[in-house]
Amino acid sequence: MSKRIAIIQGHPDPAPERLCRALADAYARGAARGGHEVKRIDVAALDFPLLRSQVEFERGGPPPAIAQAQETLRWADHWVMVYPIWLGDAPALFKGFIEQTFRPGFALRYRDGRIPYGLLKGKTARVIATMGMPSLVYRFFFFAHGLRNLKRNVLNYAGVSPVRETLIGSTRGMLPETAEKWLTSIEALGREGR
Numbered sequence: 001m002s003k004r005i006a007i008i009q010g011h012p013d014p015a016p017e018r019l020c021r022a023l024a025d026a027y028a029r030g031a032a033r034g035g036h037e038v039k040r041i042d043v044a045a046l047d048f049p050l051l052r053s054q055v056e057f058e059r060g061g062p063p064p065a066i067a068q069a070q071e072t073l074r075w076a077d078h079w080v081m082v083y084p085i086w087l088g089d090a091p092a093l094f095k096g097f098i099e100q101t102f103r104p105g106f107a108l109r110y111r112d113g114r115i116p117y118g119l120l121k122g123k124t125a126r127v128i129a130t131m132g133m134p135s136l137v138y139r140f141f142f143f144a145h146g147l148r149n150l151k152r153n154v155l156n157y158a159g160v161s162p163v164r165e166t167l168i169g170s171t172r173g174m175l176p177e178t179a180e181k182w183l184t185s186i187e188a189l190g191r192e193g194r
Contacts, residue, residue: 003193004037006076008069010083010094014044019130019171019179024082026183027128030190039072043083043097050096058104066100073101078124078193079160081150084171085131085138089146098154107158118159125155125163126194128186135169164194 007028011020024040031038046065051057062070073079083094090098102108108116129147131138138144144167151163166189168182 001193002035002037003031003077004039004075005031005078005080005190005193006039006041006072007031007080007082008041008043008097010043010081010090010097012044012091012093014042019168019174020082020084020128022179022183023128023130023168023186024080026187027080027082027190030187031193032190033187034191034193036190036193039075041069041072043094046097048097048100051099057099058110060103062100062103062106066097069097069101070106073120073123074106076123078126080126080128080190082128083130085129085133085146088138088142090129090150098150102154102158107154116157118157120155121159121161123160124194125160126166126189127151127163128166128168130168130171132172133169135167138169139167 007024009021009024011018028038028040046069048063048065083090089095104110104116107119109119110116127147127150147165147167151165155161155163166186
């Protein structure tokens, strides 16, 4: 069954040789071959300020680049987020994008005295995160804290479920044949739309 897929490339460096960019391209290539519709969001190319207050988050309107990203995310059935792990978490620019995007009215509806209601039910996601350390160290020694925060406190809370993950570790000095295996694997996920 064909899906509408939004690929969010979250590496803040616009250099084309970044592994995250190659992974996003591989997923998009596979999705196109699988008959899925694809739209892309490149966080490094967006112009938006960081949020600086709760009032701004709750009552301010999203800047134009974020409003356009929200429309793409509303359109999609399935999201693919590709970003590196820096200091155990997503880079600041990607986190700033998430904060700007997941505002009340898009991700949540606040209700007096009650837990907010997630507005993104029916959406699914895959998170593809790269890192210099071995992925098992990130998962079992550091308990994948940054990834868990994104999944539980942002995506699941807003109603996005299931959220699957692909962790790619030891990227520093990765052999070309290892990188090629990952690109092939990610392309296959794109073809399947998962």
